[in-house]
Amino acid sequence: MNEIxxxxxxxxxxxEHMGGDQGVVQAARxxxxxxTKGDExxxxxxxxxxxxxxxxxxxxxxxxxxxxxPIFVARQWFRHRFAAYNExxxxxxxxxxxxxxxxxxxxxxLKNKQGSVSSPQLDHAALxxxxxxxxxxxxxxxxxxxxxxxxxxxxxxALPVNLYTEFYWTVNARSLMNFLALRxxxxxxxxxxxxxxxxxxxxxxxxPWTYEAFLANVWKGSNARLDAEKEKACAASPA
Numbered sequence: 001m002n003e004i005x006x007x008x009x010x011x012x013x014x015x016e017h018m019g020g021d022q023g024v025v026q027a028a029r030x031x032x033x034x035x036t037k038g039d040e041x042x043x044x045x046x047x048x049x050x051x052x053x054x055x056x057x058x059x060x061x062x063x064x065x066x067x068x069x070p071i072f073v074a075r076q077w078f079r080h081r082f083a084a085y086n087e088x089x090x091x092x093x094x095x096x097x098x099x100x101x102x103x104x105x106x107x108x109x110l111k112n113k114q115g116s117v118s119s120p121q122l123d124h125a126a127l128x129x130x131x132x133x134x135x136x137x138x139x140x141x142x143x144x145x146x147x148x149x150x151x152x153x154x155x156x157x158a159l160p161v162n163l164y165t166e167f168y169w170t171v172n173a174r175s176l177m178n179f180l181a182l183r184x185x186x187x188x189x190x191x192x193x194x195x196x197x198x199x200x201x202x203x204x205x206x207x208p209w210t211y212e213a214f215l216a217n218v219w220k221g222s223n224a225r226l227d228a229e230k231e232k233a234c235a236a237s238p239a
Contacts, residue, residue: 015066
């Protein structure tokens with residue numbers, strides 16, 4: 001399995017995939033009882049489909065990922081509903097001391113009320129100390145509740161949203177591209193951007209023609225790595 005480390009303790013692990021580029025081609029050509037016509041024509045077909053928004057064939061390429069991310073990232077992730085999710089339950093399992101601690105802190109973006117900006121003026125060491133003390137106290141409260149006999153489903157209320165959770169995510173290419181278009185973009189929260197970039201690497205490796213066509217015809221965001229890859233994809237994209 002292909003595992004990519006994300007943030008301080010998280011990961012995206014590709015468990016399995018099905019279909020890939022050829023799955024898209026087969027689904028598209030079945031309309032007129034066709035099959036593969038060779039790499040060059042198949043690659044052009046994928047680019048044509050995305051360019052003209054013929055998207056149902058992309059539902060026949062599937063990926064299953066095992067993801068470990070902070071709860072606040074997962075809650076943004078789960079807004080993408082056209083996929084299958086199974087998450088670890090802290091009703092059934094007692095959680096570990098496993099929290100995300102950012103390396104630096106960002107200030108509120110005054111032009112975008114849902115965004116943040118880097119801020120060297122912040123006292124990062126002092127803020128991290130305050131934050132860690134709060135997290136430690138929350139986890140101690142959780143452990144005390146468990147030790148007192150409180151049910152796990154209630155004790156978990158003491159836990160903050162930087163706690164790591166894990167889930168399996170099965171997604172088709174159409175939904176994956178939608179996720180990347182929104183979450184790899186510079187306007188998304190930095191933490192979920194990191195996960196989107198990890199997903200894009202698995203996407204590129206397992207369905208390179210579809211990934212290239214996505215960059216050339218769908219990607220409109222702002223992300224240094226994806227933007228650089230888009231320039232190459234546009235240059236190589238079939239007419």
